[in-house]
Amino acid sequence: MTILITGGAGFIGSHFIRHVLNTYPEDRVVDFDKLTYAGNLDNLRDVEEKVAQEGKRDSPRYVFVQGDIADEAMIREVMAREKVEAVVNFAAETHVDRSIHDPRPFLEANVLGVGVLLAVAREFGAKRFVQVSTDEVYGSISEGYCTETAALNPANPYSACKAGAEHLVLSFAHTYGLEVAITRGSNTFGPHQHPEKFIPRTVTRLLAGKTVPVYGYGLNIRTWLAVEDHAAAIDAVLRSGQNGEVYNIAGAVEKPNIEVALSIAYLLGKPPRLIEFVEDRPGHDFRYGVDAGKISRELGWMPERSFEDELQETVRWYTENPWWWQKIIGEGKVEYL
Numbered sequence: 294m295t296i297l298i299t300g301g302a303g304f305i306g307s308h309f310i311r312h313v314l315n316t317y318p319e320d321r322v323v324d325f326d327k328l329t330y331a332g333n334l335d336n337l338r339d340v341e342e343k344v345a346q347e348g349k350r351d352s353p354r355y356v357f358v359q360g361d362i363a364d365e366a367m368i369r370e371v372m373a374r375e376k377v378e379a380v381v382n383f384a385a386e387t388h389v390d391r392s393i394h395d396p397r398p399f400l401e402a403n404v405l406g407v408g409v410l411l412a413v414a415r416e417f418g419a420k421r422f423v424q425v426s427t428d429e430v431y432g433s434i435s436e437g438y439c440t441e442t443a444a445l446n447p448a449n450p451y452s453a454c455k456a457g458a459e460h461l462v463l464s465f466a467h468t469y470g471l472e473v474a475i476t477r478g479s480n481t482f483g484p485h486q487h488p489e490k491f492i493p494r495t496v497t498r499l500l501a502g503k504t505v506p507v508y509g510y511g512l513n514i515r516t517w518l519a520v521e522d523h524a525a526a527i528d529a530v531l532r533s534g535q536n537g538e539v540y541n542i543a544g545a546v547e548k549p550n551i552e553v554a555l556s557i558a559y560l561l562g563k564p565p566r567l568i569e570f571v572e573d574r575p576g577h578d579f580r581y582g583v584d585a586g587k588i589s590r591e592l593g594w595m596p597e598r599s600f601e602d603e604l605q606e607t608v609r610w611y612t613e614n615p616w617w618w619q620k621i622i623g624e625g626k627v628e629y630l
């Protein structure tokens with residue numbers, strides 16, 4: 294199968310590409326990414342080298358194309374040239390803080406871009422369209438767990454745009470019969486995550502001997518999902534998910550942010566006093582909670598990695614690969630809080 298993976302140069306998309314190429318020798322991947330400040334081809338260096346060694350010049354298993362999912366002509370050209378059979382859409386603006394400062398790029402990529410991608414996928418008769426969405430579309434819940442039938446209640450421009458995209462995706466299934474599925478993953482972490490996000494920001498700032506700002510009193514709760522587990526879950530939905538269905542994906546552990554920050558300081562041997570509380574962000578969702586029973590019952594997916602092991606591995610990776618994150622910070626591509 295030839296899969297168009299949009300946003301594949303980002304954090305989760307790059308792990309997904311590696312997962313597909315390592316698991317399915319017959320599959321080909323076309324990585325279509327705009328390379329915004331968050332896109333990074335360093336995430337896929339090993340993949341490029343491996344594919345170059347395979348030497349399949351006419352039909353390499355990995356192809357990269359730089360482009361915008363809202364650029365209809367370009368998507369059409371790539372779908373035709375590469376004979377794409379399935380689309381998995383990771384491409385999005387993803388940082389909630391940025392969406393609060395300026396929602397427009399979020400509307401363009403996360404809503405308009407998805408609409409364009411769907412229209413072209415339909416035109417080319419794609420066999421499958423997977424939209425990678427987020428548990429944030431349910432909004433904050435103080436207790437309990439949302440199943441896939443819960444009402445959507447997004448509370449910031451990022452999650453509102455992701456919810457809007459979901460409605461578009463389902464409308465294409467209903468109106469045109471496009472084969473679609475949606476995943477709603479929880480907070481994801483692991484190597485290659487941009488240093489503006491909570492866990493990498495905490496690790497890299499502590500490594501650099503800086504203080505770590507934590508919103509409010511760090512009591513906001515997130516359910517943490519290892520990136521390899523997230524990639525495997527999306528793959529299960531791509532291959533075996535039911536048409537028109539939504540699947541929650543959650544890690545096994547929920548924790549307040551302050552506990553995660555303190556665990557990282559402990560792993561790095563840094564004093565807890567480096568963690569500083571700062572004024573909370575507007576509309577900060579207190580807790581997300583999703584029930585991932587459906588994907589486990591129907592598709593047999595379960596998270597395999599423990600939070601503690603994955604956190605240790607993530608801290609090790611950032612410690613051993615300063616070239617990766619120092620380059621990003623050095624390029625000034627990130628407002629490094």
Ligand SMILES: NC(=O)c1ccc[n+]([C@@H]2O[C@H](COP(=O)([O-])OP(=O)(O)OC[C@H]3O[C@@H](n4cnc5c(N)ncnc54)[C@H](O)[C@@H]3O)[C@@H](O)[C@H]2O)c1
Binds near residue numbers: 406
């Ligand atoms: N990180 C998480 O915790 C998490 C959790 C659940 C769901 N998600 C969803 O997973 C997806 C990937 O998240 P991530 O954390 O890997 O994000 P990321 O910010 O690391 O990567 C996003 C990628 O999309 C690309 N991109 C942005 N706009 C584009 C456009 N218009 N056209 C083409 N490419 C574009 C960027 O260049 C980048 O490579 C997103 O859709 C996000 O909403 C993320």
